[in-house]
Amino acid sequence: MRQRRHSRQILLGTAALTISALALTGCGGSNESGGEAEQQQDAAAAFEGRGPINYVSSRDASGAAQDSIDKWNAEHPDEQVTFIELPDSADQQRQQLVQNAQIESDTFSVLNLDVVWTSEFAANRWILPLPEDALPTESMIPATVEAASYRDTLYGAPYYTDGALLYYRTDLLEAAGVDAPPANWEEMTAACDKVLALPEAADMSCYAGQFDKNEALTVNFTEAVGSAGGQVFDAEGNPTVDTPEALAGLTQLTEAFDEGLVPSDAITYLEEQGRRAFQEGELVFLRNWPFVYSSLTATDGSSDVVDKFGISAVPGIGDNPGVSTLGGRNLAVSPFTENKATALDFIKFFTSEEESKARLDKSSRAPVYPSLLEDPAVVEERPFYPTLLESLENAQPRPKVVQYGATTTAIQEEAYAALTAEKTPEQALADMQAKLEELSAE
Amino acid sequence: MSTSTPAPPRPHAPGGPLPRKRKPGTRSPGEGRMAALLLSPTLLVLALVIAYPLISALYQSLFREESGLDENGFVAEGESFVGLANYTDMFVGESGARFLNALANTTFFTITTVTLETVLGLCLALAMNRAFKGRGLLRASILIPWAIPTAVSGLLWRWIFQSDGIANHLIGSEILWTAEGFQAKAAVIIAEVWKTAPFIGLLVLAGMQVIPEEVYEAARIDGAGWWRQLGSITLPLVKPTLLVAVLFRLLDALRMFDLPFVLIGPGKQSVETLSMLAWDESNQLRYGSASAFAIILFLYVALIAIVFVKLLGADVAGTKEVRTLRKGGRTRKAKAL
Numbered sequence: 001m002r003q004r005r006h007s008r009q010i011l012l013g014t015a016a017l018t019i020s021a022l023a024l025t026g027c028g029g030s031n032e033s034g035g036e037a038e039q040q041q042d043a044a045a046a047f048e049g050r051g052p053i054n055y056v057s058s059r060d061a062s063g064a065a066q067d068s069i070d071k072w073n074a075e076h077p078d079e080q081v082t083f084i085e086l087p088d089s090a091d092q093q094r095q096q097l098v099q100n101a102q103i104e105s106d107t108f109s110v111l112n113l114d115v116v117w118t119s120e121f122a123a124n125r126w127i128l129p130l131p132e133d134a135l136p137t138e139s140m141i142p143a144t145v146e147a148a149s150y151r152d153t154l155y156g157a158p159y160y161t162d163g164a165l166l167y168y169r170t171d172l173l174e175a176a177g178v179d180a181p182p183a184n185w186e187e188m189t190a191a192c193d194k195v196l197a198l199p200e201a202a203d204m205s206c207y208a209g210q211f212d213k214n215e216a217l218t219v220n221f222t223e224a225v226g227s228a229g230g231q232v233f234d235a236e237g238n239p240t241v242d243t244p245e246a247l248a249g250l251t252q253l254t255e256a257f258d259e260g261l262v263p264s265d266a267i268t269y270l271e272e273q274g275r276r277a278f279q280e281g282e283l284v285f286l287r288n289w290p291f292v293y294s295s296l297t298a299t300d301g302s303s304d305v306v307d308k309f310g311i312s313a314v315p316g317i318g319d320n321p322g323v324s325t326l327g328g329r330n331l332a333v334s335p336f337t338e339n340k341a342t343a344l345d346f347i348k349f350f351t352s353e354e355e356s357k358a359r360l361d362k363s364s365r366a367p368v369y370p371s372l373l374e375d376p377a378v379v380e381e382r383p384f385y386p387t388l389l390e391s392l393e394n395a396q397p398r399p400k401v402v403q404y405g406a407t408t409t410a411i412q413e414e415a416y417a418a419l420t421a422e423k424t425p426e427q428a429l430a431d432m433q434a435k436l437e438e439l440s441a442e
Numbered sequence: 443m444s445t446s447t448p449a450p451p452r453p454h455a456p457g458g459p460l461p462r463k464r465k466p467g468t469r470s471p472g473e474g475r476m477a478a479l480l481l482s483p484t485l486l487v488l489a490l491v492i493a494y495p496l497i498s499a500l501y502q503s504l505f506r507e508e509s510g511l512d513e514n515g516f517v518a519e520g521e522s523f524v525g526l527a528n529y530t531d532m533f534v535g536e537s538g539a540r541f542l543n544a545l546a547n548t549t550f551f552t553i554t555t556v557t558l559e560t561v562l563g564l565c566l567a568l569a570m571n572r573a574f575k576g577r578g579l580l581r582a583s584i585l586i587p588w589a590i591p592t593a594v595s596g597l598l599w600r601w602i603f604q605s606d607g608i609a610n611h612l613i614g615s616e617i618l619w620t621a622e623g624f625q626a627k628a629a630v631i632i633a634e635v636w637k638t639a640p641f642i643g644l645l646v647l648a649g650m651q652v653i654p655e656e657v658y659e660a661a662r663i664d665g666a667g668w669w670r671q672l673g674s675i676t677l678p679l680v681k682p683t684l685l686v687a688v689l690f691r692l693l694d695a696l697r698m699f700d701l702p703f704v705l706i707g708p709g710k711q712s713v714e715t716l717s718m719l720a721w722d723e724s725n726q727l728r729y730g731s732a733s734a735f736a737i738i739l740f741l742y743v744a745l746i747a748i749v750f751v752k753l754l755g756a757d758v759a760g761t762k763e764v765r766t767l768r769k770g771g772r773t774r775k776a777k778a779l
Contacts, residue, residue: 091725095725098727122515123511123515123516123517124516124517125516125517150515151514151515212620212621212707213622213707213709213710214707214709264616264618265605265606265616265618267618267621268604268605268618268619268620268621273604273605402511402515402517403726405725405726405727406726409709409722412709413709416622420621420622435536
């Protein structure tokens, strides 16, 4: 008798558990909303609604962004902007932004997006196309506008930009009788041969970039391919890495490893390791972003190369000019926010030339306006801006694909295999082409 | 289930004492309903935090997101039911190779780290169990690696294993620890063992300290040496605690994520575990296959736990103790009768 009651209780308990679980699953299950999203998209194109909005961004340690926001808030008491900070890691930022878009939350109004996310967010309708005349795009660096567009429609307002620079040791080049920074790899190799023959440079290596399996490897690979006259994706979005140009680019890197131009431990280098090696006098040339400039010029004794280094554009391969990839951020408007008119006005204000200039006092992030990068008063403070501008004029965006995550993984995987001599460059590129074709066919 | 339930008590057994003290494990008719009522909040919470995510993941793993673009370049919305395709795809092609590699890594890390940790943890416990000056300090200091958050210790070890880091200086070599290859696995194992051996050490120490001193005294009088004492007294008596500690470590190691992620980096085949694979899939918005990986990992962990408990008889919930107590109580009563 008790036995039966016992099992009945268990049965009941299990049933209750299952039912509640099923009910919950039912609630959280599939939510098809095709037509609804369509309507929202149409309504959103009008950019209506005014009121308070939230600006979601990566951290801004300089405080320059907050200054701009404070200025806006002082002028627009009914359309206050709140600054929401996301985690430092780009992956986590993307994850939070994506999650918010998927639940169609109206919390995030203006999004600060990495340039490589533009296609993914636009294709998923997580950001709104901007009206054609909303921004003074003709006065911006063309590559930054291109990077904020998806299929010829502008989706984001370029906020700041970033490009590759070649840092080199002026003192050593001078001592070796090289009077100009190299324009291509042959010149760089020749310069290194002379420099490394010097007694004071005996233990040094020639060059390093970022070659660890990471987003930075995609950047370095794309630059090598671009500097050899190739492209990772053509204008139609088809992968083109099984070309002679791409092979020339990748081979340049693998040979540099083989010949010892690049130190063997550079396969573990990210931005920081390379910076440290250069700063401690282990490298003659370093490819890195502008942000390391302040560390290299630090006068607190941490840098051995203060006043001993110069900056130029990245070297080309063969007769081709060096090509930088493009970094930086864009601001875009979420279709799920209520106050789209305010959001649009805010990004116009925030990314205006005037505000960009005002932020230069605090932040070294490069504005997207050539006029500012060439402004003598600005250049005095940041001597690398003209070189950066030159680098950006040749810049290519990284692959503009919707499935950017899978694409960059495939590129890293194969480029890394070639650099570690696990595959020949030919094999790696053939495999990369196959993977990318599969991804773009989906 | 029914074997341990003793016969129903008779409320008014003639001549017996008043049924105030019933045998443990029996209850009156109303009590069962009361117990179910009192337990229902717990069951509800369990359903919410365990059953719901599990069933939801299982459900999600049967779908696949549309990844095609329409002619305007927009992502086709919605997801389609694909049955078990997410599971069968794990064993074929490129993604299959990746999954099997992750499975092999997970298994390899689990076996090597738990074995090393157990040996090292035992040694630590033996060392700490002796009375000597500064024992308290040693015990506290041994806890430090375990108290450091894994991500932080991952960063610490990343420094150590840098190409110009202290590890290479000490052994006078040029090993690229964080590059792909076996040395990356070794780096993860070293860091993991360093971090979690103290956990086993402390649990085992707790087990050792309840062994009465008289047992050892008796052994010494019988002429047993240190090794004999270890093999015949310490280890058998500490075995229940040790098994539980090892089980916890096993389950933990199977879910390993943050250490290889921070120390070596995401996307490195040599150290990619199942958790990292599931994370990567969900990061690329492929929630269907991410759920499938998570479910497989769950089944793997569950299987290991069940096998471990059944075969080695790890006593997780202390049920054995209760049973022995009960048995003891019953025999005492039987004797009294």
